[in-house]
Amino acid sequence: MHIDSQAGQYAFEAELLASSILHVSNGIKPVSVKSSAVIGVGTMGVGIAVTFVDAGIPTKLLDASSNLLERGVDRVRDHYRRCVERGRISYSEMTERLSLITGITNYDDLRDVDIVVEAVFEEMDMKKEVFSRLDQSCGPDTILATNTSTLDIDEIAAATTRPEHVAGMHFFSPAHVMRLVEIVRGRQTSLDTVATVLKLVQTIRKIGVVVGVCDGFVGNRMLHSFLREAFFLLGEGATPEQIDKVMVKFGFSMGPFAVADLAGLDVGLRIRKRHNQIRPLHLQWPVIGDKVCEIGRLGQKTNAGWYDYESGSRTPIHSPVVRDLIENYSKELGINRCAISDNEILERCLYLMINEGANIIEEKIALRPSDIDVIWLNGYKFPRSRGGPMFLADKMGLENVYAGIVKYRDVHGARWEPSLLLKVLSESNRKFSDLNIV
Numbered sequence: 001m002h003i004d005s006q007a008g009q010y011a012f013e014a015e016l017l018a019s020s021i022l023h024v025s026n027g028i029k030p031v032s033v034k035s036s037a038v039i040g041v042g043t044m045g046v047g048i049a050v051t052f053v054d055a056g057i058p059t060k061l062l063d064a065s066s067n068l069l070e071r072g073v074d075r076v077r078d079h080y081r082r083c084v085e086r087g088r089i090s091y092s093e094m095t096e097r098l099s100l101i102t103g104i105t106n107y108d109d110l111r112d113v114d115i116v117v118e119a120v121f122e123e124m125d126m127k128k129e130v131f132s133r134l135d136q137s138c139g140p141d142t143i144l145a146t147n148t149s150t151l152d153i154d155e156i157a158a159a160t161t162r163p164e165h166v167a168g169m170h171f172f173s174p175a176h177v178m179r180l181v182e183i184v185r186g187r188q189t190s191l192d193t194v195a196t197v198l199k200l201v202q203t204i205r206k207i208g209v210v211v212g213v214c215d216g217f218v219g220n221r222m223l224h225s226f227l228r229e230a231f232f233l234l235g236e237g238a239t240p241e242q243i244d245k246v247m248v249k250f251g252f253s254m255g256p257f258a259v260a261d262l263a264g265l266d267v268g269l270r271i272r273k274r275h276n277q278i279r280p281l282h283l284q285w286p287v288i289g290d291k292v293c294e295i296g297r298l299g300q301k302t303n304a305g306w307y308d309y310e311s312g313s314r315t316p317i318h319s320p321v322v323r324d325l326i327e328n329y330s331k332e333l334g335i336n337r338c339a340i341s342d343n344e345i346l347e348r349c350l351y352l353m354i355n356e357g358a359n360i361i362e363e364k365i366a367l368r369p370s371d372i373d374v375i376w377l378n379g380y381k382f383p384r385s386r387g388g389p390m391f392l393a394d395k396m397g398l399e400n401v402y403a404g405i406v407k408y409r410d411v412h413g414a415r416w417e418p419s420l421l422l423k424v425l426s427e428s429n430r431k432f433s434d435l436n437i438v
Contacts, residue, residue: 007387014370030195041072045119047175107137128159135160145169153186163188180379212365225356237337251383261305282414358419369432402426
């Protein structure tokens with residue numbers, strides 16, 4: 001069988017398997033969610049609200065600021081107007097969906113909803129304050145979910161008296177378009193809660209993958225390993241254009257630096273600063289990304305990030321400013337820049353991602369390797385013809401991947417320490433697919 005058809009069939013079966021998390025307890029019965037609320041009216045909050053409304057679920061949209069709330073509700077209205085203009089829905093369908101949205105500013109109006117999804121700024125103190133207020137205002141059986149992409153669900157749950165009803169629902173942006181939701185089960189999250197959230201995710205026609213608690217969960221934890229190595233490559237001699245070109249040729253629709261410009265470089269800056277405060281030295285980020293932000297280059301929204309952008313355009317243009325900044329950064333570190341082959345770039349980005357995936361399986365953050373592939377295929381647009389990073393590793397041969405990681409560890413040090421699980425599998429001639437429990 002050709003790898004493309006193998007990968008396609010594998011991806012289909014992996015997505016079905018991801019929904020079978022509750023095989024461990026057949027007595028669990030999920031509750032049907034008939035009403036919802038979303039806290040926060042930014043891009044994610046509005047997208048999540050639209051997702052619920054599209055599935056026919058009445059939704060309250062809350063923000064403490066009446067001005068911000070009105071803007072958020074207007075964004076929902078604008079979204080549906082555009083859908084009518086493009087012929088995706090009829091005018092009557094727009095009217096019906098808009099009737100399901102209610103803007104509120106008072107937490108006490110949440111008492112009768114089945115689930116609340118928090119989508120405020122990615123700061124722990126702010127999220128804990130929101131959850132404390134939700135705990136006081138919502139009914140005793142209301143599920144409290146957070147859309148955090150990296151933060152500790154258990155710490156958020158500790159701000160409530162109902163940690164068994166707290167879970168993560170990590171939507172991917174734009175939330176009303178992207179199919180994936182990472183469902184994060186905290187240490188005290190009940191199986192009833194997990195089952196209900198998983199059923200809700202299926203109701204809103206998305207793919208849910210249940211994961212455990214760690215920094216970045218599954219997808220972003222692996223993404224950070226990939227991006228951190230890309231930063232190291234910049235310091236050694238690669239350019240944003242070369243790295244992006246390599247990853248697009250591999251099959252991604254965009255390279256990592258173009259994606260970062262689209263998302264906004266200040267988002268990554270906050271994550272890196274937090275990581276560098278708590279991580280050991282060998283797992284800290286190179287500061288090259290910080291230097292780009294420090295000169296006001298925050299991505300497409302400032303028409304300048306890793307690339308330059310003409311006003312109103314999303315087409316990346318080579319930036320002499322960034323070129324000089326990177327070269328000066330290398331000089332500051334005493335690094336003699338040299339040519340780095342496309343093959344080395346691809347290996348170093350993919351191998352570290354696979355190694356982190358193996359650590360995630362070993363730590364039981366993901367139930368099975370195929371769940372990791374589902375996350376990467378649907379949340380990060382990993383090329384479907386490649387099947388996902390863990391499927392790809394099996395195809396490459398784990399003994400080859402392990403040998404490559406050891407090779408780079410001998411050159412680059414501790415950040416390349418191979419996963420114990422990867423070592424064991426490669427030495428016993430086994431595959432990640434052998435761990436895909438049903």
